[in-house]
Amino acid sequence: MPTKIVIPYAPRPAFLPFHGRSKRWACLVCHRRAGKTVACINELIKAGLSEGKKDGRYAYVAPQLSQAKDIAWSYIKQFTGALPGIQYNESELWCQLPGGNRIRLYGTDNADRLRGLYMDGVIMDEYAQHDPTVFDLIIRPQLIDRKGWAVFIGTPAGHNKFYEIYQKSLGIWENEDGTKFDNAEWFSMVLKASQSGLLPVAELEAARREMSVEAYEQELECSFEAAIKGAVFxxxxxxxxxxxxxxxxxxxxxxxxxxxxxxxxxxxxxxxxxxxxxxxxxxxxxxxxxxxxxxxxxxxxxxxxxxxxxxxxxxxxxxxxxxxxxxxxxxxxxxxxxxxxxxxxxxxxxxxxxxxxxxxxxxxxxxxxxxxxxxxxxxxxxxxxxxxxxxxxxxxxxxxxxxxxxxxxxxxxxxxxxxxxxxxxxxxxxx
Ligand SMILES: Nc1ncnc2c1ncn2[C@@H]1O[C@H](COP(=O)(O)OP(=O)(O)OP(=O)(O)O)[C@@H](O)[C@H]1O
Ligand SMILES: [Mg+2]
The missing domain is CATH 3.30.420.280 (Nucleotidyltransferase; domain 5)
Incomplete structure (x- = not known):
């Protein structure tokens, strides 16, 4: 009789619609500490175990490889540790799930590592901080042959590429020819701290007192209108x-x-x-x-x-x-x-x-x-x-x-x- 494996992840209710989505592309604009990275790592594990692709390749991509290593690698181990036959490669930062599918960590600051691959599913974490050309020029083509999916998730940082993707996911982005972007294949979600109930009210009140209005609006209320914190120019x-x-x-x-x-x-x-x-x-x-x-x-x-x-x-x-x-x-x-x-x-x-x-x-x-x-x-x-x-x-x-x-x-x-x-x-x- 097959043994039942339990992954020690209970999704936060706010992320249930995300895990249950059926759309190929997703944009999630979430406040700090919402549980974005944990939800994304578990989305990759779920896909790797259940999508049934042969030699499936899944990726978690941070703006910097060092960030991926510092944060996501320990989440990967925490949530896959109980799987039988799980293998980790510490130097290349990938894990091989039972069945042979792999999840690997990357940084867009190290885009060379990404070349020449195919992908079945990609998480772009903290997308507002990425070099936006890496997804467009390198990752997007890698999703073509096996019809892979992608998730863009992060906290806003002004009117940059993440803002464009958010507007596209809502279907309000205007194409160059004046028509509206077709969002039929997009899942879109915004999670503000005032509505998510994920952070203690007393903590939020303290943060509001200590942070500038702009920073609070951006980091906790997901405002794309606030100027980027500390932007030099x-x-x-x-x-x-x-x-x-x-x-x-x-x-x-x-x-x-x-x-x-x-x-x-x-x-x-x-x-x-x-x-x-x-x-x-x-x-x-x-x-x-x-x-x-x-x-x-x-x-x-x-x-x-x-x-x-x-x-x-x-x-x-x-x-x-x-x-x-x-x-x-x-x-x-x-x-x-x-x-x-x-x-x-x-x-x-x-x-x-x-x-x-x-x-x-x-x-x-x-x-x-x-x-x-x-x-x-x-x-x-x-x-x-x-x-x-x-x-x-x-x-x-x-x-x-x-x-x-x-x-x-x-x-x-x-x-x-x-x-x-x-x-x-x-x-x-x-x-
Ligand atoms: N489903 C969950 N169950 C229990 N704890 C969780 C869950 N999701 C996240 N956490 C915890 O909440 C904290 C924040 O999680 P995570 O790092 O995923 O947040 P984040 O939104 O990516 O934060 P940041 O804005 O700092 O990147 C961590 O301590 C994590 O262990
Ligand atoms: Mg995170």
Whole structure:
């Protein structure tokens, strides 16, 4: 007789509709500490044990792999520990369920690990904090051949990709052709602390007293309207949006293009492309990748039709690297990229001040700069709930690479037209 296995998970009532949904896509906007991660891990376990797929592959994806490891891995073990024959791979962070299906943990900061796979079901936890291009470009195609499902879950962080997905799930998102997004295949749910009954009232009252109105509204009442807590460029990016400066900004063939790079060795590299036209700094393009050598980025420059003026590099780009015995400047030069300029070394906060001023005269192309713009909006000082203060330096996550490259652009972007000496007219002596 088969033995009955009991998984030690009693769903919180608020999550029952989610576990019982039949739609392929789901968006859950939930307050902090609602039990999002626990519910999602158990959704993956349930799917892995009951969907009956051969060699099923399920994924839990956090914004950072380290976050997935710190939090979700212990939940995985807690809820699968009683299953007979369960196997764990500690270095690759996957578990194999009885029957052979696997659940694996990923981070979108480590997108290379995700390439070349197929997926049957994916949880995107804390979706407002993710690099939104990773789902669109890498994960979504992996769900095609086996008709996999996806869940986007998190707490809001302003009008970013998570907000777009929430609006799509409700069917109120407007497509480019003016029609409404078809949400027939979407499950949608909002869980506010004032309604869920999941957190003790006294705790909520204390939090309301201690947190700013904005932070409370965002974190506990699921407001997409509150500004992102600690956003470094929050004010400037909001003004740029309100002014209509995030729009269609085509390449102007009559002006040269400057680029600014943040170079990540074993990390992401981000590049902004800018032109000066009159008083306007036009930010026409953006590129980011990771896990590839520098010649990849040289090709990115060459593949674009731009006429380059200068390439701005971080202050340490002229230091010799141990591996190659050459500096980044020398490596670029050997590949034909000569007109580089190493930007002066400023502190992060000095650079941020320059970038804030710079944004006020920038026009951004909303399509080509989409990923960079999302990063500039999200780049933030981390808030310590325990200490009640913001960290002195912004948080290092996917958004910090585009933000660093943007600082270098703000520091080094000095087209001649702005610095040209005043025109001297001949003395027109009038008798
Ligand atoms: N169904 C449940 N039964 C018992 N405890 C639960 C359940 N769901 C969540 N919890 C507990 O509630 C706490 C918060 O859970 P979880 O980490 O899933 O919340 P979260 O919404 O992801 O929080 P955060 O906003 O911090 O990411 C944890 O201590 C967890 O063990
Ligand atoms: Mg969580």
């Amino acid at each position: 929050g004010r400037e990016m909001k003004i740029a949006t309100d002014d209509g400066r995030i729009c269609n900004v085509p390449y102007d063939r009559n002006a040269e293009v400057w680029t600014a790079w943040d170079l990540g060795i074993g990390d992401a590299t981000a590049i902004w492309f800018a032109q000066q036209v009159g008083r306007e700094a036009r930010i026409i393009d953006f590129y980011m990748s990771s896990g590839v050598a520098i010649d990849h980025y040289v090709r990115v420059l060459k593949d674009r039709p731009y006429n380059y003026a200068r390439h701005l590099l971080p202050h340490d780009a002229d230091k010799t690297e141990l591996g190659t015995g050459m500096s980044i400047v020398e490596q670029l030069k050997s590949m034909g990229v000569r007109n580089t300029r190493v930007v002066p070394k400023l502190t992060v906060s000095e650079g941020i001040e320059q970038a804030r001023k710079f944004i006020t005269r920038c026009y951004f192309d909303q399509k080509k700069c989409y990923q960079g713009l999302e990063a500039l909006k999200l780049y933030r000082y981390e808030y310590s709930d325990k200490l009640g203060i913001f960290a002195k330096r912004p948080l290092h996550d996917w958004s910090s690479h585009p933000a660093d490259a943007f600082r270098y652009l703000a520091i080094g972007f000095k087209p001649e037209s702005l610095n040209a000496a005043p025109i001297k007219y001949p003395n027109l002596a009038i008798p």
